[in-house]
Amino acid sequence: MKHLLSTADLSKDDAILLLDTAAQMAATQSREIKKLPTLRGRTVVNLFFEDSTRTRISFETAAKRLSADVINFSAKGSSVSKGESLKDTALTLHAMGADAVVVRHHASGAPHMLANAGWLDAAVLNAGDGMHQHPTQALLDAFTIRRHLVGERSGADPVGADLAGLRVAIVGDVLHSRVARSNVHLLHTLGAEVTLVAPPTLLPVGVESWPSRVSYHLDETLEQWQPDAVMMLRVQRERMSGGAGAFFPSPQEYSRTFGLNARRLALAPDHALVMHPGPMNRGLEISADAADHARSVIVEQVANGVAVRMAALYLLLAGGDDSERNTQ
Amino acid sequence: MSTTYILRGVRPLGGDPVDVVLADGVISEITAAGEATVPDASHGVTAPGEATVPDGDVVVLDARASDGSGLVLLPGLVDLHTHLREPGREDAETVWSGTRAAAAGGFTAVHAMANTTPVADTAGVVEQVRRLGEEAGWADVHPVGAVTVGLAGERLAELGAMADSAARVRVFSDDGRCVHDPILMRRALEYVKAFDGVVAQHAQEPRLTEGAQMNEGVVSGEIGLTGWPAVAEEAIIARDVLLAEHVGSRLHVCHLSTARSVEIIRWAKSRGVNVTAEVTPHHLILTDELARDYDPVFKVNPPLRTAEDVEAVRQGLADGTIDIVATDHAPHPVEDKDCEWSAAAFGMTGLETALSVVQATMVDTGRLTWADVARVLSTAPARIGRIDDRQGRPLAAGEPANLVLVDPAAHRMIDGSAQVTASANTPFRGMELPGRVVATFLRGRATVLDGVPVDALEGAAR
Numbered sequence: 001m002k003h004l005l006s007t008a009d010l011s012k013d014d015a016i017l018l019l020d021t022a023a024q025m026a027a028t029q030s031r032e033i034k035k036l037p038t039l040r041g042r043t044v045v046n047l048f049f050e051d052s053t054r055t056r057i058s059f060e061t062a063a064k065r066l067s068a069d070v071i072n073f074s075a076k077g078s079s080v081s082k083g084e085s086l087k088d089t090a091l092t093l094h095a096m097g098a099d100a101v102v103v104r105h106h107a108s109g110a111p112h113m114l115a116n117a118g119w120l121d122a123a124v125l126n127a128g129d130g131m132h133q134h135p136t137q138a139l140l141d142a143f144t145i146r147r148h149l150v151g152e153r154s155g156a157d158p159v160g161a162d163l164a165g166l167r168v169a170i171v172g173d174v175l176h177s178r179v180a181r182s183n184v185h186l187l188h189t190l191g192a193e194v195t196l197v198a199p200p201t202l203l204p205v206g207v208e209s210w211p212s213r214v215s216y217h218l219d220e221t222l223e224q225w226q227p228d229a230v231m232m233l234r235v236q237r238e239r240m241s242g243g244a245g246a247f248f249p250s251p252q253e254y255s256r257t258f259g260l261n262a263r264r265l266a267l268a269p270d271h272a273l274v275m276h277p278g279p280m281n282r283g284l285e286i287s288a289d290a291a292d293h294a295r296s297v298i299v300e301q302v303a304n305g306v307a308v309r310m311a312a313l314y315l316l317l318a319g320g321d322d323s324e325r326n327t328q
Numbered sequence: 329m330s331t332t333y334i335l336r337g338v339r340p341l342g343g344d345p346v347d348v349v350l351a352d353g354v355i356s357e358i359t360a361a362g363e364a365t366v367p368d369a370s371h372g373v374t375a376p377g378e379a380t381v382p383d384g385d386v387v388v389l390d391a392r393a394s395d396g397s398g399l400v401l402l403p404g405l406v407d408l409h410t411h412l413r414e415p416g417r418e419d420a421e422t423v424w425s426g427t428r429a430a431a432a433g434g435f436t437a438v439h440a441m442a443n444t445t446p447v448a449d450t451a452g453v454v455e456q457v458r459r460l461g462e463e464a465g466w467a468d469v470h471p472v473g474a475v476t477v478g479l480a481g482e483r484l485a486e487l488g489a490m491a492d493s494a495a496r497v498r499v500f501s502d503d504g505r506c507v508h509d510p511i512l513m514r515r516a517l518e519y520v521k522a523f524d525g526v527v528a529q530h531a532q533e534p535r536l537t538e539g540a541q542m543n544e545g546v547v548s549g550e551i552g553l554t555g556w557p558a559v560a561e562e563a564i565i566a567r568d569v570l571l572a573e574h575v576g577s578r579l580h581v582c583h584l585s586t587a588r589s590v591e592i593i594r595w596a597k598s599r600g601v602n603v604t605a606e607v608t609p610h611h612l613i614l615t616d617e618l619a620r621d622y623d624p625v626f627k628v629n630p631p632l633r634t635a636e637d638v639e640a641v642r643q644g645l646a647d648g649t650i651d652i653v654a655t656d657h658a659p660h661p662v663e664d665k666d667c668e669w670s671a672a673a674f675g676m677t678g679l680e681t682a683l684s685v686v687q688a689t690m691v692d693t694g695r696l697t698w699a700d701v702a703r704v705l706s707t708a709p710a711r712i713g714r715i716d717d718r719q720g721r722p723l724a725a726g727e728p729a730n731l732v733l734v735d736p737a738a739h740r741m742i743d744g745s746a747q748v749t750a751s752a753n754t755p756f757r758g759m760e761l762p763g764r765v766v767a768t769f770l771r772g773r774a775t776v777l778d779g780v781p782v783d784a785l786e787g788a789a790r
Binding site: 105107109110116132133178206209245 | 535538545549551622667669
């Protein structure tokens, strides 16, 4: 692994290695001294072209816990017509000697360009690109699911385990969601089954070729398919204010049909997890009684995000050579 | 006195070898192979490419194709859809560099699209482009006039003034934008009847394509780029052929790209609608799978479609539903393509690769003959542009010597930086394509010899 661009690039072994490494990282985070010396002297640049305080802080925390030097570079709205190009930014980072670049960009494929255009030779970690991918989000979701559902069920440490046989419903704006795309690929690779639940307007053309089922009905999916985890996607408020081009008639109708609340949750199995990548629109895609439910792991997802990002940085920057990998 | 060229053993439209003599701007004689006599060799016979060719010489061109057979002789190619970028974007292309690239690709006439800065929506701008073309001298430049003022789609430009100008505009297009307002499109179709003009429509329903980046389908869904649905093209074409039928006007559909667009044109023609259609070389060979690496060299409008669409446009071209191939040559400077996909410009160069792509996809596959190639790349576009009194003429004595000599047995590796056009954005770079333009003649004057624009030869000889 030179870069982490898309969960579609991850083999099952890669994915499990990432989750197992994250488990080791998580174990270190309960110690009094959380910092590890692993990446001392290495430079990690957080290159954020889009606002995302949560993801940036999570990556920054992960890099600092591994003793890397962290540089935050936020460049909103960069494009050829508006100031410095992506290429010039990349050349600048290259000249500064960045070892890893964590990139969040509004354009799908921008991390792919950074990794492959020959502009810089740092490891590139995709922290979310347009409507394409957000691989560390999917990894932290899988990590969270594995901890709760594989670990608990077998009563053993889930290290080395996949998610075979588990069912995950992903609910909401699949069309615009990089979280959904990343999760569909990763969960499939790990052996889980996925059902996408959304109004037809919020599903992409071609979704039938994805390794997942599709349903237009949340109640039916919860009751009849019995998912082990229900992952709610954020709905952008601007998606419903587009006049004739709005994707659904009103927030109320969306909430009535696709919003998760305690009543709906009762249709799912008792052990089903409630998940959300955040930030939540309480009252729209998820009600307070679902978000704060005993089965909600939303806050834990955030904590796990740091461990997963530590694992990704570690494997890309320090775990690349085979001798080290073989000793694990 | 102009140079006389004797083309020995060439094969008109791929047929049997003959000798063809070009003198005083016309085809003066066609004889059996080896029988054309060199009139007066006192000035010395010069092999092409050897030295400068002073006026008055007799040049015997006895070049052979790579397999030893005669070169294929075609009427000079005519492009109905070229972006020359001047005035306004001379960093991408100029009339001089674009027509020089056209000559290198075998073209003797190009129609220069109206989306320049300023827009070619007045007699003044079209006359300027026309004059720049005459000064450059590489190929005839026929400006396309904008349908609406500033391409804004709000009110008709002065179509009559452009038609009556020295540029004699007959093709009108807002290319790059669609004339989407139905009443405006109806008026334009009706109005140009007065001077036998044609509206060339860029079929793209704007509301269905807001923010669109690539073909809407499996690939766009996976890689997260906003889709440009096929129906946005098809809906406009369907409306326009019905409008053209209703008002009895002539319609040309630019760069159609989908299987159902071909079906709609086929249906319209079966009803007798006066419609013609074009396909680009890139839509004959490339698919949306190429977007997966986010390389903006493959970003184009209309977008690259699926393999099924590619097969449908090939079939449409083979059975005559699609009348012509036009390049949509769209040069862009490096910085407009060396960036993230959504920030990149739409378009790809095409003048120097068009004939090779048509050979690869249609001739070498047995779907078109060389005579058909002459039809789809020369005679039919000349007729649609109403320049068929000068271009796209038969290969016969007395006809204007607008010609191209092709070596179909040659193969060449495409390299963007080696192109004659001022821009390098070819989607075929790194591909090996068949066929090579050996020589191009514009009214008897060689613009290209040995595959190289003639000014370059002169420079090398100095």
